[in-house]
Amino acid sequence: MLDIKQDARNFACRVVDLKKEYVLKSETVRALRGVSFDVPEGDYVAIMGPSGSGKSTLLNMLGCLDQPTSGSLWLGGDDVATMNDNQLATIRSQRIGFVFQSYNLIQQLTVVENIQVPLFYQGRSLTREQNKRTYELAKMVGLGERLDHRPTQLSGGQQQRVAIARSLVNNPYFILADEPTGNLDSRTSEEILQLFERLNVEGKTIILVTHEDEVSKRAKRVVRLKDGRLQWDKTNTQEVRDAAAQYAIDNMPVEA
Numbered sequence: 175m176l177d178i179k180q181d182a183r184n185f186a187c188r189v190v191d192l193k194k195e196y197v198l199k200s201e202t203v204r205a206l207r208g209v210s211f212d213v214p215e216g217d218y219v220a221i222m223g224p225s226g227s228g229k230s231t232l233l234n235m236l237g238c239l240d241q242p243t244s245g246s247l248w249l250g251g252d253d254v255a256t257m258n259d260n261q262l263a264t265i266r267s268q269r270i271g272f273v274f275q276s277y278n279l280i281q282q283l284t285v286v287e288n289i290q291v292p293l294f295y296q297g298r299s300l301t302r303e304q305n306k307r308t309y310e311l312a313k314m315v316g317l318g319e320r321l322d323h324r325p326t327q328l329s330g331g332q333q334q335r336v337a338i339a340r341s342l343v344n345n346p347y348f349i350l351a352d353e354p355t356g357n358l359d360s361r362t363s364e365e366i367l368q369l370f371e372r373l374n375v376e377g378k379t380i381i382l383v384t385h386e387d388e389v390s391k392r393a394k395r396v397v398r399l400k401d402g403r404l405q406w407d408k409t410n411t412q413e414v415r416d417a418a419a420q421y422a423i424d425n426m427p428v429e430a
């Protein structure tokens with residue numbers, strides 16, 4: 175048999191026959207009915223599918239927010255499907271980066287402090303190295319001049335860039351993004367998609383959920399769910415990706 179544990183090390187994650195059932199009083203909802211796919215390191219995956227198809231459920235499993243009912247989910251050399259809540263919380267704080275549609279920043283904290291939040295969940299005080307890294311991340315996402323600003327003093331796009339920097343601070347297996355451009359106008363969405371593209375070129379693995387074809391075309395690959403199953407898994411050619419990027423630029427509204 176293939177040594178999946180050994181092999182899993184070259185992947186950001188491996189999902190094997192993953193099932194999730196929600197047991198309610200009146201019925202059992204089978205949100206994922208056996209989903210399998212691999213995400214090699216450096217991949218950029220868009221997860222699509224109709225409402226109720228299991229996208230958020232899958233993202234919750236990948237983000238170690240919830241336990242699957244059965245199947246395996248390999249992150250690095252570990253099958254997190256077998257882990258308990260405490261073990262999942264540890265993985266989450268140490269190796270998962272989240273980006274949400276609504277940014278989820280802490281209003282009282284500055285840009286730099288928001289980027290540091292995942293490190294505080296690790297329960298240790300910051301090392302000099304970690305402190306330095308938060309400043310570097312702020313600069314990397316273009317917020318070097320806004321280090322002491324609070325979220326209310328930032329535009330939506332700037333807030334999402336803080337969230338992206340925050341998602342990278344714990345050197346995650348991948349960035350998990352749920353509709354990251356859902357709240358943004360087309361110009362700002364484009365900025366965020368270009369930032370993802372740059373991070374991916376630099377080697378970061380990205381997994382995002384989107385309802386928008388134009389966003390999914392920017393990824394390297396599209397995984398589509400339907401009724402809790404994987405309906406298809408396609409690679410976007412470089413031509414498709416380039417054309418989508420060009421289309422976004424050509425259709426940019428004129429600046430007010």
Ligand SMILES: Nc1ncnc2c1ncn2[C@@H]1O[C@H](COP(=O)(O)OP(=O)(O)OP(=O)(O)O)[C@@H](O)[C@H]1O
Nearest residue numbers: 196203204205223224225226227228229230231232
């Ligand atoms: N906590 C829960 N308890 C019971 N059922 C749930 C729970 N979470 C999700 N479900 C059900 O599981 C199925 C998949 O839901 P999920 O939220 O993953 O869909 P989705 O693809 O993210 O949809 P959307 O595009 O609307 O966000 C749905 O039928 C949903 O009602």
Ligand SMILES: [Mg+2]
Nearest residue numbers: 226229230231
């Ligand atoms: Mg959802």
